[in-house]
Amino acid sequence: MSRDAMPRRLNVRISDGELEALDRASAEMGCSRSQVVRLLVHCLADGGTRMGAGTVAFDYETSHGIVRNLRSIGTLYNQSVAALNTIAKVARESPDEVTAEDALEVLRVVDAEMTYVADSLGCLREDVARLSDRPTVFLWS
Structure with missing residues (x-):
């Protein structure tokens, strides 16, 4: 998506351990850190669906x-x-x-x-x- 489609920017402070977990999730899913965060937002927006270690994410490709x-x-x-x-x-x-x-x-x-x-x-x-x-x-x- 273009920057126009997503005009908001989010700055989050996280610990080194949380950053490592985000990087691991990003690598395992084959997507960017931003896409992992969007995945979490989409899951929460869809009626509070719980995400666990077994959640599968389809990336764009x-x-x-x-x-x-x-x-x-x-x-x-x-x-x-x-x-x-x-x-x-x-x-x-x-x-x-x-x-x-x-x-x-x-x-x-x-x-x-x-x-x-x-x-x-x-x-x-x-x-x-x-x-x-x-x-x-x-x-x-």
């Missing part, structure tokens, strides 16, 4: 990676369905133009793509389940 993966899977799925619809349309309108071999070749490609889509969705589902079995917060920077 992780959440966008998940979205990119979902989009690419969706695109591949849509392309596969479009190919099947094209075959069906041509077969209905001009049955002499589509040979059985042509249809089988396209179906093989679509089958391979759909297998990839199913495998990718399974992996993505496992990753998200592993990451989200505890309270989650998306941090936008």
Whole structure:
């Protein structure tokens, strides 16, 4: 986020031990100190949700990676369905133009793509389940 989106600045006095804990949390979550503080604020703003050692935070890069993966899977799925619809349309309108071999070749490609889509969705589902079995917060920077 730009400075315009977050115009307020917070200066906090903390002990050396607290700074070390903040740095550890920042390193473990792969985000900045400011993002860790924002995570705490978001958790408190959401009805006083308690944060513990098991809390999982999705940083901007992780959440966008998940979205990119979902989009690419969706695109591949849509392309596969479009190919099947094209075959069906041509077969209905001009049955002499589509040979059985042509249809089988396209179906093989679509089958391979759909297998990839199913495998990718399974992996993505496992990753998200592993990451989200505890309270989650998306941090936008």
